[in-house]
Amino acid sequence: MAHKIEVKNLYKIFGPHPEKALALLKEGSTKDEILDKTGHGIGVANVSFHVEEGEILVIMGLSGSGKSTLVRCLNRLIEPSYGQILLEGTDVTKLNKEDLRILRQTRFGMVFQHFALFPRRTVIKNVEYGLEIQKVDQAERQKRALAALEQVGLKGWENSYPSQLSGGMQQRVGLARALALDPDIMLMDEAFSALDPLIRRDMQDELLKLQEKMHKTIIFISHDLDEALKLGDRIILMKDGYIVQDGTAEEILTNPATRYVEKFVEDVDLSKVLTAEIIMKNPIEIASYAHDGPKAALWKMNRAGISSIFVQHKGKLVGIVTAEDAATALKKGEKDLAGIVIRDIHKVSPETPANDLFALLAENSSPVAVIDEEEHLLGVIVKGSLLAALSEGVMVNGTD
Amino acid sequence: MEQIRIPIGKSIEYVIDLITEHFSFATRAFSDITETGINILVDSMMFFPPWVLIIVFTALALFISREKGIALFTLIGMALIWNMGLWTPTVSTIALVLISTLIAMLIGLPLGIFSALNSTAYRIIMPILDVMQTMPAFVYLIPAIPFFGLGPVGAIFSTVIFSMPPAIRLTCLGIKQVPVELIEAADSFGSTRSQKLFKLQLPMATPTIMAGINQTIMLALSMVVIAAMIGAKGLGGEVWKAIQRLEPDKGFEAGIAIVIVAVILDRIMQKAGGRQKTA
Numbered sequence: 001m002a003h004k005i006e007v008k009n010l011y012k013i014f015g016p017h018p019e020k021a022l023a024l025l026k027e028g029s030t031k032d033e034i035l036d037k038t039g040h041g042i043g044v045a046n047v048s049f050h051v052e053e054g055e056i057l058v059i060m061g062l063s064g065s066g067k068s069t070l071v072r073c074l075n076r077l078i079e080p081s082y083g084q085i086l087l088e089g090t091d092v093t094k095l096n097k098e099d100l101r102i103l104r105q106t107r108f109g110m111v112f113q114h115f116a117l118f119p120r121r122t123v124i125k126n127v128e129y130g131l132e133i134q135k136v137d138q139a140e141r142q143k144r145a146l147a148a149l150e151q152v153g154l155k156g157w158e159n160s161y162p163s164q165l166s167g168g169m170q171q172r173v174g175l176a177r178a179l180a181l182d183p184d185i186m187l188m189d190e191a192f193s194a195l196d197p198l199i200r201r202d203m204q205d206e207l208l209k210l211q212e213k214m215h216k217t218i219i220f221i222s223h224d225l226d227e228a229l230k231l232g233d234r235i236i237l238m239k240d241g242y243i244v245q246d247g248t249a250e251e252i253l254t255n256p257a258t259r260y261v262e263k264f265v266e267d268v269d270l271s272k273v274l275t276a277e278i279i280m281k282n283p284i285e286i287a288s289y290a291h292d293g294p295k296a297a298l299w300k301m302n303r304a305g306i307s308s309i310f311v312q313h314k315g316k317l318v319g320i321v322t323a324e325d326a327a328t329a330l331k332k333g334e335k336d337l338a339g340i341v342i343r344d345i346h347k348v349s350p351e352t353p354a355n356d357l358f359a360l361l362a363e364n365s366s367p368v369a370v371i372d373e374e375e376h377l378l379g380v381i382v383k384g385s386l387l388a389a390l391s392e393g394v395m396v397n398g399t400d
Numbered sequence: 401m402e403q404i405r406i407p408i409g410k411s412i413e414y415v416i417d418l419i420t421e422h423f424s425f426a427t428r429a430f431s432d433i434t435e436t437g438i439n440i441l442v443d444s445m446m447f448f449p450p451w452v453l454i455i456v457f458t459a460l461a462l463f464i465s466r467e468k469g470i471a472l473f474t475l476i477g478m479a480l481i482w483n484m485g486l487w488t489p490t491v492s493t494i495a496l497v498l499i500s501t502l503i504a505m506l507i508g509l510p511l512g513i514f515s516a517l518n519s520t521a522y523r524i525i526m527p528i529l530d531v532m533q534t535m536p537a538f539v540y541l542i543p544a545i546p547f548f549g550l551g552p553v554g555a556i557f558s559t560v561i562f563s564m565p566p567a568i569r570l571t572c573l574g575i576k577q578v579p580v581e582l583i584e585a586a587d588s589f590g591s592t593r594s595q596k597l598f599k600l601q602l603p604m605a606t607p608t609i610m611a612g613i614n615q616t617i618m619l620a621l622s623m624v625v626i627a628a629m630i631g632a633k634g635l636g637g638e639v640w641k642a643i644q645r646l647e648p649d650k651g652f653e654a655g656i657a658i659v660i661v662a663v664i665l666d667r668i669m670q671k672a673g674g675r676q677k678t679a
Contacts, residue, residue, distance in 0.1 A: 077584055105590035116585035120603050130589040132599070181589070 002089060003050035004217050005074070005185070010047045010083035012069050012241075015040035018081045031240045043069035043078070045241035054215040058232030060222050066241035067221045071187050074219065075108045076100055087185075105134050109178030109216075113190035115170045117162040123173050124149065124158035130181040141180075148180035149173075151210065168199035175207075179214075188220045192227065204230055229253075229387065237261055249387070254358050276357060277350035279386055280370045280379025287321060289313035293336055294329040297321050308366060311341050316375040319343040320366060347371050350378060357386055420546040427547045434499065434553045441495040450487045454478040461664065465671035473667070477660035486638065486657045493624055493634035494661060496552060500559040500620040505613060508564045512571025512612075513597070522572070529565040537562050537623055541630045555624060555632030563619035570612025574605025614669040621662050635661070 013021045021040035024033070031042045044066045051057045061067045072078040074085060076092065085092040087107065095103060109130075117126050124145050131141035149155055152172040162170050171191060178186060192200045204227060211218065222228050228235045229249045237245045237252065237260075245257040256262035284304040287297045289311050301309050301323050308322040318341055325340040334340075346360045346368040360368050361383045370379040420427070445453060457478055462471035481490050515522040540561050544554030578601050586596045602609075628636030635654050642651030 072584075075588060077587055101590040101592065103590070104588060108588065110585070110588035112581055112585060114581055116579075116581040118582060118585075118600060118604075120606075129586075129599070133589050133591050133595055187588075 003086075004053040004055075004088065005051040005219075006084075006086040007050070007074075008048050008084040008086070010044055010070070010073060010085065011081045012043035012066075012073055012078060013040050013081045014043055022082065042066075042241045044073060044080070047083070047238075047241070047243050049236055049243060049246055051217055051219060053217055055233045056211065056218040056220055056231050058220045058222055058228040058235045059238060060225065060228045060232075060235055061238035062223055064240075065238040067223075067238050068189055069241075070238070071189055071219060071221050074187060075104055075110065105130065105181070107183050107185055109181055109183035109186045111171070111174045111178050111186065111188045111191040113193055115162070115167075115174045115194070117170055117173055117177075119162055122159050122161055123154065123165070126162065126173055127176045127180050129177060134181075144182075145176070145180050148176040151179060152176045152206070166199075167195050168203060171195060171203060172206075179210075184217060186216050186218045188218060190221050190223065193223065200227070207231065250358065250362070254355075254362070275350065275354065276348050276352040276368075276370045276381060277379070279354060279357070280350075280381045281385055283310055283377055283380050285309055286377060287311045287337065289318050289337060289341070294321075294326040294334055294340065297337060298323060298326045298330065301326070310367075310369055310377050310380065311337055312377055317347065317369055317371050317377045320345050320369075322366075342366075345369060347375075348381075354386060357381060361386060416543050416546060430557075431548045431553045434556055435551075437499055438492075438495055438552050438556075441499065442492050445491045445495065446488065450478075450482045453491075454482065457664075461668055464668050467667075467671060470664075470667045470671065474664050477664060481657045481660060484653045484657060486635065486654060489634045489638050489654070490657055490661060492552075493621075493636065493658070496555060496559065496624045496627075496632060496634060497617060497620045497661075497665070500556050500563060500624065501613070501617050503556065503560045504564040504567055504616050504620065507560070508567030508612075508616070509571055509609070512568040512609075513575060513602075515568065516572040516575035516601075517593075517597075525568065525572075529569060532561060533565045537626055538629075540623075541627060544627075545630055550631035552632050554630050555627030558627055558630075559620050559623040562623040563616045566615035566619065567609075567612045570615070571605065571609050574608030574612075575601045577608065578604045610669065610672060614666060617665050617669060618662065621658070621665065625658060 011018070011022060011025075013025075015021060015038065017038070018040065020038050021034050021042065024037065025042065025045060029037070031045075034040055034042060047066075047070060049057075059067045059070060069078055073080040074092070076095075080093055083093070087103075092100070092103065118129065121129070124142070127145040127148055128141045131144060136144075146155075146158065149158060152175050154169060154172050154176065157165065157169070157173075162173060165173065171194075174191070192203045195203060207218075208231065220228075220231055222231075232249060234246065234248055235252055236243055237257075239260050245252055245261045247255075247257075252261060284306065285300040287300060287309045290313060292300070292311075297309055297311075301307065308320050310320050311318045320342050321337055321340055322342070325342075326337075329337075329340045345366065348357070348360070348368055348370055350370055350372065352370075357368060361381070368381045369377055370381060372378055448456075454475065458471050458475045461474040462468070465471070478490075481487060511525060515525045537558075540558035541554070544558045548554040548557055575597075582600060582604070583596070586600045591599070624632060624634060625636035625639065628634065628640040631637075635658050638654035639651055639658075642648070642654060
């Protein structure tokens, strides 16, 4: 299938003679050298990537890396200098003004870092703005605006002014304003960066929940690795206008493409600071090798809502039993766990860094056991808890 | 050696003569229209007994400013003017100010918008405004005479030129002050230029534009007084008469009446602008 959006060799060079800067760029000059020599700024340099329908793509980078410029090139709020942007095969860069306007009206919804709400309009008038521009009649646009406000949980606030709302609520209005148009692509420029951490997390959850229903194609700009890990189906890392890595969260964390990515991951992410002890969850249920049969093991798994259970004998970890095996054993009428316990499992000490856990968890999907010197089970780590711990790393670290 | 003199003054005089000679039909037409406008306005105001107008102005002050203090000041101030026997000149001064301001706004607002949206226009208009504002006000009276003759129309001409700059400047400023992010937001939804102007930029600029209108009114009032020298009647005329006859009592009474009118207009306009801001 064709990509939803495909960007090919996109450049944005600020200044009157981009061709000079482009030539230097192709000769391998750096951004700073070109700025010194020609006075031209490099916003985006030879960027190619694609976005799939219904995917959340996070473009990440430090400030000045060109990520905001790049997203503005997509709907040509900033006019790209060279390259192609194909939206379902149509080259956006070739559109005339009128077609571009219609494209912006119907296809793109944009959410801004500092909300960019119109201060002299009420909440509902803000949300109606895009529809008003399209000359949708009053009753219809009110209906759609109210629906959008309800979606973001702001029902009842229609007639307030933006200044009367908290930051989080203002950004919900921003989100509703984009959603009211029902665009298929959402451009979110550091949409949650101006919010305080707790609200930010709420908004991220909210966005993911909305996305489950909406299946929009979302391009999300962020400078925050935690946010990127949490939201992104894929992450693009940018530096000095170039893309330095394009991949899934795990690819970027486990296999940084360049020193820069490594440093980025190192600096922001706490996978090296986080240890097994912090990430692990207390085992909710443990099966006893001596007393529990398949039926008891199944019952315990059921009660805890897990699909496999660790087995201990006299305070020492023996292995793991899966629900599937236990069920088979139960049918066969086996009375103990001896036949089905898997003894070859990953065991780590509490001090193991999170980075090492990635490798273990990537190998197979069964949980990793955290044990002490006496081989006593201390906790359990599953893939989800590792990623969750990473994306909430600041919090864990902060309370430590 | 004979000194070479660059004929700046002569050239300007030449241009003024040229306009007077060849465009007299235009200046005459403007003169007629404006004169009729002034007459209608003054006559209709004079048609009512002063106390009716005082009540109307007070009600208007209360309605626009929503403040009892300003309404009370209007009531007492205007009653005082009536009592000083300055009602007729006051009415004609107010009429001159209103008409001048109206013309200044009609020209100034579009120019302000244009210079905000077009950087070339901005670069041309702003230095002209600087000159207009620093030129001594009296100088504007001189071309008014050949163009429109002595009387209220010449006064309005020079008043419009003198009082227009803040209207242009602050309209331009108000529009330029709209944050880039809001402009981007409006663009990202596919607004046309005029949608952006009418739905975002002008509403956002309104408080600043109102401040500009306020300044224009104040400048118009001061110029209308000066224009008494070329035969604009009204309160300025009273002051002018008092100077010529050396009558300090009459002079100060007219002066106080001007202050009262100025304070009333200023407070009402400020409140009108201020209310816009908090809405």
